[in-house]
Amino acid sequence: MEAMLATPKRSAAQKFLIALPYAWLLVFFLVPFLIVLKISFSESAIALPPYTPLFHLAAGWRGIEDFLAGLSFANYARLGSDPLYVLSYVKSLGIAAVSTLLLLVIGFPIAYGMARTPRRLQAVLVVLVVLPFWTSFLIRIYAWMNILQHDGLLNRLLLALHIVRAPPVWLATDTAIYIGIVYSYLPFMVLPLYAVVEKLDHSLIEAAADLGCPRWKTFWLITLPLSSPGVLAGVLLCFIPIVGEFVIPDLLGGSRAPMIGQTIWMEFFGNKDWPAAAAVAVVLVCLLVTPIVFFQHQAMRAADRS
Amino acid sequence: MHTVGSIQGAASTADGNPRPLLRIDGLTRRFGSVAAVDRLSLDIQAGEFFALLGPSGCGKTTLLRLIAGFERPNAGRILLDGIDLARVPPHRRPLNMMFQNYALFPHLTVADNVAFGLKQEGLARAEIAGRVSDMLALVKLGSFGARKPNELSGGQRQRVALARALVKRPRLLLLDEPLAALDKKLRDATRFELMELQRQLGLTFVIVTHDQSEAMIVADRIGVMDGGRLMQVGTPADIYERPASRWVADFIGDVNLFEGRVGDDRRSVEGTAAGRLVVAAPIEAEPRTAVWVAVRPERMRLARDKPPIPDNCLSGTIVDIGYLGDLSIYQARIADGSRVTAAVANTGRHDETTPQQGDLVWLSFPAEAPIVLLR
Numbered sequence: 001m002e003a004m005l006a007t008p009k010r011s012a013a014q015k016f017l018i019a020l021p022y023a024w025l026l027v028f029f030l031v032p033f034l035i036v037l038k039i040s041f042s043e044s045a046i047a048l049p050p051y052t053p054l055f056h057l058a059a060g061w062r063g064i065e066d067f068l069a070g071l072s073f074a075n076y077a078r079l080g081s082d083p084l085y086v087l088s089y090v091k092s093l094g095i096a097a098v099s100t101l102l103l104l105v106i107g108f109p110i111a112y113g114m115a116r117t118p119r120r121l122q123a124v125l126v127v128l129v130v131l132p133f134w135t136s137f138l139i140r141i142y143a144w145m146n147i148l149q150h151d152g153l154l155n156r157l158l159l160a161l162h163i164v165r166a167p168p169v170w171l172a173t174d175t176a177i178y179i180g181i182v183y184s185y186l187p188f189m190v191l192p193l194y195a196v197v198e199k200l201d202h203s204l205i206e207a208a209a210d211l212g213c214p215r216w217k218t219f220w221l222i223t224l225p226l227s228s229p230g231v232l233a234g235v236l237l238c239f240i241p242i243v244g245e246f247v248i249p250d251l252l253g254g255s256r257a258p259m260i261g262q263t264i265w266m267e268f269f270g271n272k273d274w275p276a277a278a279a280v281a282v283v284l285v286c287l288l289v290t291p292i293v294f295f296q297h298q299a300m301r302a303a304d305r306s
Numbered sequence: 307m308h309t310v311g312s313i314q315g316a317a318s319t320a321d322g323n324p325r326p327l328l329r330i331d332g333l334t335r336r337f338g339s340v341a342a343v344d345r346l347s348l349d350i351q352a353g354e355f356f357a358l359l360g361p362s363g364c365g366k367t368t369l370l371r372l373i374a375g376f377e378r379p380n381a382g383r384i385l386l387d388g389i390d391l392a393r394v395p396p397h398r399r400p401l402n403m404m405f406q407n408y409a410l411f412p413h414l415t416v417a418d419n420v421a422f423g424l425k426q427e428g429l430a431r432a433e434i435a436g437r438v439s440d441m442l443a444l445v446k447l448g449s450f451g452a453r454k455p456n457e458l459s460g461g462q463r464q465r466v467a468l469a470r471a472l473v474k475r476p477r478l479l480l481l482d483e484p485l486a487a488l489d490k491k492l493r494d495a496t497r498f499e500l501m502e503l504q505r506q507l508g509l510t511f512v513i514v515t516h517d518q519s520e521a522m523i524v525a526d527r528i529g530v531m532d533g534g535r536l537m538q539v540g541t542p543a544d545i546y547e548r549p550a551s552r553w554v555a556d557f558i559g560d561v562n563l564f565e566g567r568v569g570d571d572r573r574s575v576e577g578t579a580a581g582r583l584v585v586a587a588p589i590e591a592e593p594r595t596a597v598w599v600a601v602r603p604e605r606m607r608l609a610r611d612k613p614p615i616p617d618n619c620l621s622g623t624i625v626d627i628g629y630l631g632d633l634s635i636y637q638a639r640i641a642d643g644s645r646v647t648a649a650v651a652n653t654g655r656h657d658e659t660t661p662q663q664g665d666l667v668w669l670s671f672p673a674e675a676p677i678v679l680l681r
Contacts, residue, residue, distance in 0.1 A: 210374060211470065213397055
């Protein structure tokens with residue numbers, strides 16, 4: 001009994017377990033990010049690696065001073081002055097916002113329907129939602145190229161049903177990007193929504209009806225507010241990766257106005273300008289981390305209150 | 307109490323009784339092959355406090371949900387004020403329900419929970435605020451309006467649920483096990499508050515409960531349910547003193563049952579485990595019909611010596627004594643090996659004259675005590 005009441009001392013195994021996720025984040029997130037951050041303050045050079053200054057530990061204190069003197073904010077200044085970057089950011093955030101909204105509008109009825117299905121069928125439905133993951137993401141996007149191309153499945157279907165007279169252009173448009181994104185990210189929206197809606201107490205819906213509230217209004221007044229943790233999770237889970245999405249706009253979208261992922265790729269592989277690419281990436285991370293921190297803070301405060 | 311009339315739409319039925327507020331007519335609700343409610347008919351008058359009492363799974367909650375509109379009947383009708391509710395969706399029914407788990411909206415404050423139903427009616431802001439604060443005061447939660455449901459105790463939550471339903475001034479309030487989640491002390495106090503509220507507001511309450519003492523205390527009439535059917539409807543005294551069947555007699559309180567056949571004089575039952583038993587009122591059955599004599603334990607008298615009466619005496623050995631303070635429950639084994647229960651009020655001092663385990667005693671009851679049951 002006394003041993004149980006004493007302050008619990010963490011064993012070595014417990015400390016190791018706690019340290020594990022921190023070590024993971026340190027090695028695979030923080031260190032790479034610091035490297036990218038450092039590169040973003042460098043200048044492009046024809047060298048290997050293609051930027052300067054480099055960090056010479058052998059030169060001692062003098063080496064560090066040289067290194068710090070060589071850093072510059074020039075890349076960041078360029079981000080603001082060149083409209084290419086600004087337009088890229090705006091387009092990425094715009095596409096991410098619209099597709100997240102679309103995902104929410106499509107995903108919520110799916111999640112709600114799943115949660116209202118008899119329990120033994122729900123497991124099957126969950127498997128069906130994640131079933132596309134069995135196939136490579138890249139292959140699925142190539143399949144969409146096939147479907148959306150000039151004489152693809154979609155146009156042939158539209159022509160056969162006499163919905164259109166001439167085949168419309170789908171590929172290399174923003175519409176194709178939206179189709180690809182909504183298709184690819186739907187499970188990431190449906191699953192967190194389902195997890196929350198499934199736990200909703202159905203008697204609350206009945207209570208609302210009992211108090212004179214029609215169905216559609218009950219959705220706005222009861223179901224949606226009580227699903228907000230799932231909505232928030234789904235929105236973050238979709239919005240953040242969509243902003244940085246590269247494959248979908250590259251394969252399905254046009255080349256006129258690139259999304260930010262394409263811009264980074266272009267700087268990195270096309271222009272071989274690592275510092276510029278790094279600066280674009282750092283700004284992107286800052287743009288995304290700010291809302292996460294904000295929403296996390298809100299969620300924590302909401303959790304504290306209840 | 308009243309009979310079922312046949313004329314609808316008039317203020318009173320042909321037999322002169324006022325039209326019932328709620329009429330349930332041949333209602334059936336099946337889940338798969340099981341009928342949770344089975345061809346059930348029932349009238350409830352305005353201003354009544356009616357209890358649906360039965361063991362779990364008897365269909366009482368399903369009946370309540372059918373009235374509220376959360377379940378649709380397979381057959382039969384529900385009429386409220388003479389209007390068929392079949393095509394009226396739950397949110398348009400002029401009745402309210404208090405849910406067993408209270409179903410308070412966790413994201414709304416107490417005041418917003420209570421105001422929810424009034425907002426749906428599109429009332430003016432000022433009127434809503436007035437009615438909400440009046441109602442919160444009535445259930446003694448005047449200073450709790452700004453709290454969230456999870457900041458309240460179980461008893462307070464129960465009051466919010468009650469206030470939320472009552473503030474709509476429903477024609478009929480349905481209460482699904484409203485006190486089941488409360489501890490005993492609070493439950494006892496709340497029972498009387500419920501009765502007080504019902505009288506004060508002049509409303510019609512239909513309560514569902516599995517607790518017979520709760521039903522007996524609060525209700526004007528009780529409907530005892532089993533297997534989706536009403537076994538008996540009557541006042542608490544009716545049901546306790548004149549049960550319609552062995553099942554009801556056994557379900558409501560404790561009872562000693564003696565099986566036998568009606569004697570030729572129709573004032574006795576012969577061949578029971580306790581021999582020939584005499585009853586005061588003539589039995590409404592042919593001689594030699596199989597019947598059961600039911601005697602409540604508190605009508606049994608217990609004595610050490612043979613009582614000086616000729617009939618309804620049986621001897622036995624005490625095998626078990628349950629001391630409850632106000633009462634003692636004696637179990638005695640009689641000649642054929644069956645047990646007979648007697649409840650004796652502990653009016654005197656508990657001393658060595660009170661019967662002990664293993665003592666030989668005499669059990670007797672007056673001829674007015676037994677109820678003869680035909681089924």
